Amino acid sequence: DTAVSQTPKYLVTQMGNDKSIKCEQNLGHDTMYWYKQDSKKFLKIMFSYNNKELIINETVPNRFSPKSPDKAHLNLHINSLELGDSAVYFCASSPGTGIGEKLFFGSGTQLSVL
Amino acid sequence: GNSVTQMEGPVTLSEEAFLTINCTYTATGYPSLFWYVQYPGEGLQLLLKATKADDKGSNKGFEATYRKETTSFHLEKGSVQVSDSAVYFCALSVGYKLSFGAGTTVTVRA
Numbered sequence: 001d002t003a004v005s006q007t008p009k010y011l012v013t014q015m016g017n018d019k020s021i022k023c024e025q026n027l028g029h030d031t032m033y034w035y036k037q038d039s040k041k042f043l044k045i046m047f048s049y050n051n052k053e054l055i056i057n058e059t060v061p062n063r064f065s066p067k068s069p070d071k072a073h074l075n076l077h078i079n080s081l082e083l084g085d086s087a088v089y090f091c092a093s094s095p096g097t098g099i100g101e102k103l104f105f106g107s108g109t110q111l112s113v114l
Numbered sequence: 115g116n117s118v119t120q121m122e123g124p125v126t127l128s129e130e131a132f133l134t135i136n137c138t139y140t141a142t143g144y145p146s147l148f149w150y151v152q153y154p155g156e157g158l159q160l161l162l163k164a165t166k167a168d169d170k171g172s173n174k175g176f177e178a179t180y181r182k183e184t185t186s187f188h189l190e191k192g193s194v195q196v197s198d199s200a201v202y203f204c205a206l207s208v209g210y211k212l213s214f215g216a217g218t219t220v221t222v223r224a
Contacts, residue, residue, distance in 0.1 A: 040217075043158075043217070044214075098207065098211075099207060100146035103158070105159070107155070
């Protein structure tokens, strides 16, 4: 069983479209994250939820909106996609608040905006 | 602010060579330090961690020691294998947030 699973694995879309990426973890963890990895492999945190409450909200365009219907799911919705949104998006989870804890990552969603 | 600086790659080595990837950090408070590894086409996996000064993390032949006096957490492996080819990320955690370095791509040739 995959611990942190995200779908789709690949997403190719046109500029201006709206798309969603889904993430689910079956580890019973309290905290989930979204990270963005650019073409140079640089990883930047976008959001974090602990028990469905937002605890980290980095400087991200408000076109990006996370939604956590329950603590096992954290979805990422992106409106009006732009070329610069092309990247690999990783979902992750950790047991508690993440302080000093190991993060478990999904295998990534490669988003290509044309 | 809290940040991590790691040596730039790419690094190319022959099998059985010694690997060092330098990592230094800037942090307020007392961070936990990590090394994560990303194999091609996969998500990141924790390689090792250290939560306080002088702790040594080790896993799969890799080691790193938390040096508060030099604010460093350098990753080392004595004899690399082709299967160690990956991107290695140094990271620190202060409070809720885990901040990553820029990643170092390592290629090991047979």
